[in-house]
Amino acid sequence: MARLSDGVTSPGPAGPGGVTPSGPAGTADLTLFALFVRLKGRLILGSLRGDTAKQIGFVFSVLAAVVCGAGGFLLFALLRMASPGTALDAGVVVFAVFTIGWALIPLVFFGLDETLDPSRLALFPLSTRQLAIGMTAASATGPWPLATLAILAGGIAGLSRGPGGVVIGLLAVALQFVLCLVVSRLITTALSGALRSRRGRDVLAVAAVFVVLAFQLPNLIVNRSNPGDVAGLFSAAADVLRWTPPGLAAHAIADGGIAGVADLAAVAVVVVVLAWAWIAALRRALVLPDASNQGGGSVRRSWIERFLPRGMLGAVVSKELKYARREPRGRIAWFSAIVVSGVIMFSIRGDAGPSGPGSVAGPACLAALMIGLQAGNVFGLDGRSFWMNAVAFPTEREMRTDLAGRHLGTAIIAVPLLAVVALVAGLLMGDASWALPAALTAWGVLGVTLGAGAVASVLLPYTVPERLNAFSGAAPGQGGLAFVSSLGMMLASAAVALPIFLPVAMGLTWVAPLAVPYGLLAAWGGRRLAASLGFGRMPEIFAAVSRGS
């Protein structure tokens, strides 16, 4: 370990591929750079070998990167047509967004991209400096880093106003690109200990929802204000970001003179400081004990079970409630349901659209549909632990009870939540009395979607990947199945729910009390049908939900 964390200059005897860095330091660095570029390339190719779904996915990813890179370059270059002030504002914002994106997105891929984790490379005889060079090289390799570089380069065309701007622009784009790489490396390295542990990944998975939300925020704000204000919004953001490193880099291109050089010098200092911090963090990460094997703490024994039914039903409900709390996928599902309901509520309010009980019942029922959708693949969430139920359920009755327990668990969280959604929607629409029929209808719709979800769960089960990834909710090759399952369930729920939703939406609020028994009936019918279809299919369900992901 000592040799890994010591000298900045001592070149190691051999790199991972048996390449011996000899001769002048510059050539050695270049060799090392090339070596890591090849390593990253091999890792990408290796992960694709023998898996058609992944290969197709990769081809699409490369195409998307090419389109984004070329399109981004063109769009950025088109800023030339805008006034210099507007162009600069936009440039500052784009540079800043890329820096933030690079800081956050690699966190999601930690564990998937082996070159992100310094501990994987710790045993190779490389000095910290060599490791830093190598990891920078690995970060810069791949379709998306190159797309980033292409888009950033569009800034030269879009922002520069003369030959000085072009020269400074080339330097500024290079510095900005390195800034992106170094920021992303600093953050993954500093957090690598936490990211390797189960707890750290759990926290991160939920944090990812907030990141997605943060990216949606400007969207919502733009929707609220009138479209002409976008330029105003950009300039307000640019004012804030002007003196940040990406802001300085963008400004340098636009300025193209002495001030631009000064801007660049400042960015360069920041990059050097961040790189130094990164190397320090790397040195520390390499010799720190591995936190991934330290067991987590104990959980409190649950008191809630005292209030649940004694038999199997209570056991399933209590397991469901624990999973909603402890399993990141459960937490994410609930968070997203709440967030989506909130977004729907606020966007409906913005329109000068329909006002009446329907405008309150609408968002509440949509929220119910969102929550119910989670129940469209209940065995998929069990995944490879489904066998524990499969070997224990001797008759259809147990399967029905299992589904009922899951529905009850969902309802315990969803019923109060939907009541709050209905109340808030009522208050926003200016008539809280609409909240009651809206809540009743939403509860009914929830029952209908749970019933439809039970049937979808046995007819079209699919594997939910255990490692979260932002782009797919199903195991490779089952994406189409997952889509058909959710779509079918949505359509079926909507069709069955129409008789209770439509009258309320049209103002016949006296129908609303009927919605709850209707929903209960639909859920009960769904469970019966699902259990009678599903009991004989348990081996097939088990196979479908336990595919490797």
Add this chain to the structure above:
Amino acid sequence: MGLMGDAVRTQGLFKRFGQQVAVGGVDLIVPRGSFAGLVGPNGAGKTTTLGMVTGLLRPDGGRAEIEGHDVWTDPVGVKSNIGVLPEGLRLFERLSGRELLTYNGRIRGISPEETRRRADELIQVMDLVESQDKLVVDYSTGMRKKIALAAALLHNPRVLFLDEPFEGVDPVSANTLVDVLRRYTSSGSTVIFSSHVMDLVERLCDWVSVMNRGQIVAQGPLTEVRGERTLNEAFLQLVGARGNGEEGLSWLGSPTA
């Protein structure tokens, strides 16, 4: 049919995955009360066979009976009588060890009080008292096998199926597992476990079924199957292991670099 003396009996059990025949007509017999080992090289079809016998994998042909109940037509008779510990082990990972046992007891219709009593004793015997309130996802391999065995035993099954129960388990945990299993079979219950550690099988089992390439190649009391040899020698001969690896690798360990 004379099935009453056998805990497990299959006839022509058959399974193919795509082109490949994983299990090609297996007639597995395990007498009641025996401690039986299912041995074979990797890919011999042990896991597939156990999956079909326990009702987790649908066979393409043949039949399987446990304690005289057909696995695929009489699930009520079978499921209350068997305990399973599959390979690869996914449990309900976000429950604590104790919660996992409680859940298992209650979905099998055991009263909460009785479940708690049994769980307490199992946790004690398996030496999991200190980690009983930790989430299973944070357990080590040995702890996972122990809690999974506890869950498989909780409803007092008459036949226990264990797929590679000792793989990756430290000697201390392995010793605990062996003790519990010995006590369990001494009361007349049956254990069937798959393994490729011959010494272990030889030490524990009184009945052995040897599988190779989807077929049973030898089956019977341990003493009959191994004859005058060690089980390992008998096994290597049965599965037709080739060569003793003396050709090639002459450079390995030699002083010339």
